[in-house]
Amino acid sequence: MVLLFFIAFTAGLGFLMGRFAESKGYGFWNWFFASSLLGIIWLVAVPNLAKDMNITAEEADRKKSSTNVAGVILSVLGQAIALMQLSSALKV
DSSP states (O other): OHHHHHHHHHHHHHHHHHHHHHHTTSOHHHHHTOOSHHHHHHHHHSOOTTTOOSSOHHHHHHHHHHHHHHHHHHHHHHHHHHHHHHHHHHHO
């Protein structure tokens, strides 16, 4: 039951984070699995590329690429931490 709740919560939070990232001009799937507190803070802090008209297209592509890579790194870290917490909770 705990595992099912964990999967549903992670998928729901991932969907919300992916949609929020997409609305800011970043990749949905790059941020889908970054469902952790660190991922949420990072996503809130990054600039909104969809509304920032003061940057060139080249600069926007560079920012988008680097931020999407950060999203993938945070996804891997966040899911690893979540799995360690889940395995710890299931051992008790």
